[in-house]
Amino acid sequence: MKITYYGHSALLVESSDAAVIMDPFLSGNPKSGISPEEIKVDAVLLTHGHSDHLGDAIEISKNNNCPIFAVFELAEYCRIKGAQVKHMNIGGSHTYSGITVKYTPAIHSSSFQDGDTWIYTGQAAGILLTMGGKTLYHAGDTALFGDLRLIGERNAIDISALPIGDMLTMGPDDALLAARWLRAEKVIPLHYNTFPAIAQDGADFCDRLQQEGIVGFPLLPGESIEV
Template identity: 80%
Template sequence: MKITYYGHSALLIESPEAKIIIDPFLSGNPGSGIAPEKIRVDAVLLTHGHSDHLGDAVEIAKNNDCPIFAVYELAEYCRIKGAKVKHMNIGGKLAYSGFTVKYTPAVHSSSIQEGDYWIYLGEPGGILLTLEGKTLFHAGDTALFGDMRLIGERNAIDVAALPIGDVLTMGPDDALLAASWLRAAKVIPVHYNTFPVIEQDGAEFCNRLKEEGITGFPLKAGESVEI
């Protein structure tokens, strides 16, 4: 499993079975380093509906004639925008084209602004993505919550993508505890340094992970790691 980071919370996952992108906030993100039309995937996965996660999902899905996986209300929003979708919800699992997606809880919010109105887009979620016999947990935007222990107990997580930006999600201290509860041997910090309010030191966070026996990857946009 090859994982490439495209800034903020966007991850491209590649294996011989499938290519998948999660939370593709690319064109609106000056740090992504790639244009959405360059993305070639078999599926788009969304954790929630905020614009810095929904991003270019509809465009990418249309360009690739592939589905967007999302919690029901967000999936419906994407369907209305013209994308193929797979409607899911928290706790549900779906096997598709060589990989499996399962949604977990996340403690956050999910909506998008159109004109003067905010549209509710269902509950936020985390994503357990299993392919090539390995499992990635993308926590989405979330606070620390106790059931992360249960997620770690019930799933053999090879790598976890955890937000560390603070203010809008959990910060480094809580993310460090989350990594332990999730029993993740490897962690990719996400959702930091895109905007001034979420500036953090990813390398320092990974140093703290190392002290706990966890390998951290403070990837820069465009960098990859093989799991």
């Protein structure tokens, strides 16, 4: 499994069988360093409907003739906008084109502004993505909550991607505890430094992970790791 970070919470995940992009906030993201037109994938995976996660999902789906995986209400919004979709919901899993996707609980809100209207886009979620024999857990924008421990106990997670920005998600202290509970040996920090309100020191967070015996990867946009 190769994971490439494109700023904020966007991850391109590739194996010999498939490629997916998660939460592709690219064109409006000052940190992404890539345009939606450059993305070539077999599926788009969304944790929730906020604009900094839905991002360019619909355009990427149409460009690649591929489905968007999302919680039911968000999937319906994307379908109405002309995208192919896979309707998911919390606790459900689906195998498609060399990947298995399972949606997990998260504590966060989920909505999208369409003109002057705010549209409810279902429950926010985390995603367990299995491909190439490895499992990535993308936590979305969750707060710390006790069932993260259960997610770690029930799944053999190879690498977790956790928000650390604080203010709108959990911050570094809570993310450190989440990393312990999830039992992954590797962690990528997400959702920080895109805007001043979520400024954090990713390298310092990863140093703190190392003290817990966990390897952290404070990736810059465009950087990749192999798991």
